[in-house]
Amino acid sequence: MTRKVSIAVDRNGLKNFFRDSLERAKALDRGELLPEEVRITFEDPSEMMRMLTTERVRLLDSLKHEGEAQITDLAVRLGRNKRAVSRDVSVLREHGLLITKYVTNSGHGRNLVVSSAARVLELRAAI
Numbered sequence: 001m002t003r004k005v006s007i008a009v010d011r012n013g014l015k016n017f018f019r020d021s022l023e024r025a026k027a028l029d030r031g032e033l034l035p036e037e038v039r040i041t042f043e044d045p046s047e048m049m050r051m052l053t054t055e056r057v058r059l060l061d062s063l064k065h066e067g068e069a070q071i072t073d074l075a076v077r078l079g080r081n082k083r084a085v086s087r088d089v090s091v092l093r094e095h096g097l098l099i100t101k102y103v104t105n106s107g108h109g110r111n112l113v114v115s116s117a118a119r120v121l122e123l124r125a126a127i
Contacts, residue, residue: 017041040095051095055080056088060097060121068115089114097121 042048
């Protein structure tokens, strides 16, 4: 199953949130399965632009094309500082775009591995 992440900019955020929630509730009442997705709605386009910087989009693209990785490996892939990549991973994880997990590294403790929250990321703006 492909998980879809949708990001939208919407001036009527609360109104549309309740409308969409009602439609999903009706679908569930009819016994329909809902698609697995994550929706992030920004009421102000500048908020979306602050969250989706050029470097963060590069990070998402790297994970999409090259697969999951440790933060150190991502920093090398992107030619960036490890701390900067770590900060970007934290922001994207908080917004539901990335997933992190610890994996055991035989004899060396555990390593944090970063992966995309979905195979398809759809970014949409409605202003």
